[in-house]
Amino acid sequence: MKRTVQSxxxxxxxxxxxxxxxxxxxxxxxxxxxxDWALSAEFSYEFVGDEIFxxxxxxxxxxxxxxxxxxxDLGRLLLIRRALEGRFNRAxxxxxxxxxxxxxxxxxxxxxxxxxxxEVWVQPNHRRPHNLKCFRNVHNAFCLFxxxxxxxxxxxxxxxxxxxxxxxxMPNQIVGTKFLTxxxxxxxxxxxxxxxxxxxxxxRDVAAGGGEAVACLRREIPGPLAAANLCSSLFDGETDxxxxxxxxxxxxxRRLLAEGFASSSPFSGS
Numbered sequence: 001m002k003r004t005v006q007s008x009x010x011x012x013x014x015x016x017x018x019x020x021x022x023x024x025x026x027x028x029x030x031x032x033x034x035x036d037w038a039l040s041a042e043f044s045y046e047f048v049g050d051e052i053f054x055x056x057x058x059x060x061x062x063x064x065x066x067x068x069x070x071x072x073d074l075g076r077l078l079l080i081r082r083a084l085e086g087r088f089n090r091a092x093x094x095x096x097x098x099x100x101x102x103x104x105x106x107x108x109x110x111x112x113x114x115x116x117x118x119e120v121w122v123q124p125n126h127r128r129p130h131n132l133k134c135f136r137n138v139h140n141a142f143c144l145f146x147x148x149x150x151x152x153x154x155x156x157x158x159x160x161x162x163x164x165x166x167x168x169x170m171p172n173q174i175v176g177t178k179f180l181t182x183x184x185x186x187x188x189x190x191x192x193x194x195x196x197x198x199x200x201x202x203x204r205d206v207a208a209g210g211g212e213a214v215a216c217l218r219r220e221i222p223g224p225l226a227a228a229n230l231c232s233s234l235f236d237g238e239t240d241x242x243x244x245x246x247x248x249x250x251x252x253x254r255r256l257l258a259e260g261f262a263s264s265s266p267f268s269g270s
Contacts, residue, residue: 014038018096026249033100069172095141097232106226113149119197138180141229200242
């Protein structure tokens with residue numbers, strides 16, 4: 001399924017993909033927030049269903065079978081390349097589980113020909129019980145590329161090489177967070193700081209209106225967030241003692257849309 005919304009300006013397109021059956025309500029909320037943001041920014045919008053996987057090379061699809069994040073990591077790049085080979089000068093990919101809760105603060109600098117986002121992942125510190133630890137990474141839940149930038153083709157090539165070399169023995173983040181973080185640590189990548197990544201502990205605290213994990217995250221981010229990835233890869237499971245179920249995810253979406261996420265307490269959209 002492919003759904004396209006056109007605007008008066010067609011220089012930028014926002015692309016998303018997700019299955020079209022049994023879509024959780026909170027995912028629909030997230031995607032609607034992105035569509036609303038794209039419309040307000042006068043961007044075009046394109047939704048692609050499971051046919052995203054038809055773009056993948058057969059051997060890549062076979063090696064990464066069953067690993068949706070690995071399949072999607074390359075699929076998004078191929079969709080972006082297709083858009084840039086067409087009539088768009090810039091393409092922005094947004095994961096289906098990214099919620100935009102402060103659209104006015106979500107902007108794309110004109111001087112970036114490609115960019116990823118800062119991830120601060122909060123989890124238990126196993127060396128110090130009852131304490132938390134923050135890991136600073138790079139995520140691609142929101143990423144952008146302009147036509148003619150050299151990184152896109154490099155990234156496509158790297159995904160294919162890495163996955164084929166892994167021969168099925170790979171974590172779900174192998175060509176996403178793990179690869180991009182390693183690359184960033186060596187050469188530095190252009191990063192947006194306004195689209196965060198919420199770990200299960202942070203999601204639980206946000207839904208509850210505050211807590212130690214939220215406080216830990218706030219200390220690590222430079223300013224208010226405009227959007228955040230809500231970790232659907234861990235949905236319907238338990239991680240770090242947090243069960244990410246429908247009730248919790250609906251609650252966190254409601255609170256973020258109402259109150260935003262500031263870099264200081266209490267919650268504020270300002």
